[in-house]
Amino acid sequence: MRSWTESLRFAFQPVVNLTTSGVAGLEILARPETGDILAEARRHPELDARLAVSALRAATRRETLLPLYINVFAGTLADLGGLRPLHDAVRETGRLPWEVTVDIGPPYTHVPHRALLDAVAGLRGQGFRICADGVGDGDLPLRLLADLAPDLVKLDASLLARPAAVRAMRALCDELGGLLCVEGVETEGQCAAALAAGAQLAQGELFAPPARLPAADVYVPPRSSGFVAAPRSGPSVREFVRPAALLPASASAGQVRALLTGSPDVSGVLLVDRTGVPVRSVHRSRFLLSMSARYGHALYADRPAAKLGDPPRTVGVDATAWEVLDVVAVGDRGRASDDVAVVDAYGRCVGVVHLADLLRALAETRVEEAAGLNPLTRLPGSDVITEEVDRRIAGNRVFALSWLDIDHFKKVNDGAGFAAGDELIRTVGRALHQAATGVTRVGHIGGDDFLVLADPEALEPLASRLLDAPWAAAGHPVTLSLATVLCVPGSVADHRQAAACLTPLKKAAKALDGASWVLGRAGLPGHEIRRGGEGTPQRAECAVVEPGRG
Numbered sequence: 103m104r105s106w107t108e109s110l111r112f113a114f115q116p117v118v119n120l121t122t123s124g125v126a127g128l129e130i131l132a133r134p135e136t137g138d139i140l141a142e143a144r145r146h147p148e149l150d151a152r153l154a155v156s157a158l159r160a161a162t163r164r165e166t167l168l169p170l171y172i173n174v175f176a177g178t179l180a181d182l183g184g185l186r187p188l189h190d191a192v193r194e195t196g197r198l199p200w201e202v203t204v205d206i207g208p209p210y211t212h213v214p215h216r217a218l219l220d221a222v223a224g225l226r227g228q229g230f231r232i233c234a235d236g237v238g239d240g241d242l243p244l245r246l247l248a249d250l251a252p253d254l255v256k257l258d259a260s261l262l263a264r265p266a267a268v269r270a271m272r273a274l275c276d277e278l279g280g281l282l283c284v285e286g287v288e289t290e291g292q293c294a295a296a297l298a299a300g301a302q303l304a305q306g307e308l309f310a311p312p313a314r315l316p317a318a319d320v321y322v323p324p325r326s327s328g329f330v331a332a333p334r335s336g337p338s339v340r341e342f343v344r345p346a347a348l349l350p351a352s353a354s355a356g357q358v359r360a361l362l363t364g365s366p367d368v369s370g371v372l373l374v375d376r377t378g379v380p381v382r383s384v385h386r387s388r389f390l391l392s393m394s395a396r397y398g399h400a401l402y403a404d405r406p407a408a409k410l411g412d413p414p415r416t417v418g419v420d421a422t423a424w425e426v427l428d429v430v431a432v433g434d435r436g437r438a439s440d441d442v443a444v445v446d447a448y449g450r451c452v453g454v455v456h457l458a459d460l461l462r463a464l465a466e467t468r469v470e471e472a473a474g475l476n477p478l479t480r481l482p483g484s485d486v487i488t489e490e491v492d493r494r495i496a497g498n499r500v501f502a503l504s505w506l507d508i509d510h511f512k513k514v515n516d517g518a519g520f521a522a523g524d525e526l527i528r529t530v531g532r533a534l535h536q537a538a539t540g541v542t543r544v545g546h547i548g549g550d551d552f553l554v555l556a557d558p559e560a561l562e563p564l565a566s567r568l569l570d571a572p573w574a575a576a577g578h579p580v581t582l583s584l585a586t587v588l589c590v591p592g593s594v595a596d597h598r599q600a601a602a603c604l605t606p607l608k609k610a611a612k613a614l615d616g617a618s619w620v621l622g623r624a625g626l627p628g629h630e631i632r633r634g635g636e637g638t639p640q641r642a643e644c645a646v647v648e649p650g651r652g
Contacts, residue, residue: 113312127169130157179221199229259286272300336462343453378450382411479531481546488597511516518576593624
């Protein structure tokens, strides 16, 4: 009888970066010819660990340079306390731990959470990256997901039918510092839905089916002209990371030349020390030009490649695209096309970014932001605020959502003229923008209505600056009304519920004479009058609607 190692084969399926349309890595899938070895591995942690090592060795035999995603059951990590055999195998095969993502899969039920978290901490200490798989279609509790703080979260494509859930998971990933991937994508419609909901990565039959040979090319549908990405204040560099071609710092010029000539898509090579920290950057064109010069091969082939390299340009994994451009701008203009290495908290290389990817995305972001600005005040519309509300809800943060408007604005327009009314709106918008400090966000819904999203401690100074100032339109005095709902974790499920709580508070503020401000708390009856009354608590029910309704 043949052993399981003789009857087992592995297939490779690309994980695709939806921003760059490139392959971000390869998931290695076990394909037994007979039996159900995965069911056995679920029951026997030692077998599951051996499968992980076999998957790594299968990828090594294919000589792929791409980062790898290796599947392991959550119970295996908890029972074994880590994956020491995988770490040893990574070193033996010449790969680096930070080129490997441990794809943790369900079931999570009955898995000791403390033991799992300790094992994940150990894997991180060794340099491995962490992925939470089967989210949305498995049994992974949200609390455990937040405690795991994975570098990647994989959602099942069935959740694309509930885009609000996908957007909420993207917001949670942003808070945790991870990326969002949708797996099982089979149609262009699902791909478009994943993009619209904010997913940065995807995998599935649409891009490339699992195959015995690693795929270098994948199909990614072009973005439709009507596509508008989720609003972003500044794209994270995580969205643009491409796999890096890494060699030891001691590599010879001949070794670098062999890698570059054998991999035409590689734009450069990073030479790293034993811990994975980049020490030199070798640019493809400059290097090959030196090697192809007269006597170049004879002079350099056996010498350290570092002699033909430059100091690496690096940015942290939490940097924004704008910060990458700052790094490029202050350097040698002759190196403008060099890749920028992305490093983790330990300085280890996790990938590279290409300048062309950043410039393209930043240009798209500028166009999208401009399209969403109110033409009168140049403030963003409600979409930017509601996205940030959902992000703060997903992050279990306390926040205050406020609605500001001009009292009796129709009378202002009728009495002073629309030009005076427009100028008043512009002036209020400028004052609101100037009063917004720190993480406070402001938006112009339309007409004389504005939204403010702030931390509770920022409310009083902002309200004083706006409500206590004298306002006038063509000599006619006017006042402002402010309604605020304070939301604590668990009080609202999404921005729709928060907005519903604002409706009765706005009516209460408008019912007061002069400049007014009322403050309510989501889920609780009554409100407090901060301006425009005696300060006596009044009753104003918070109307909460079910998610997806109203």
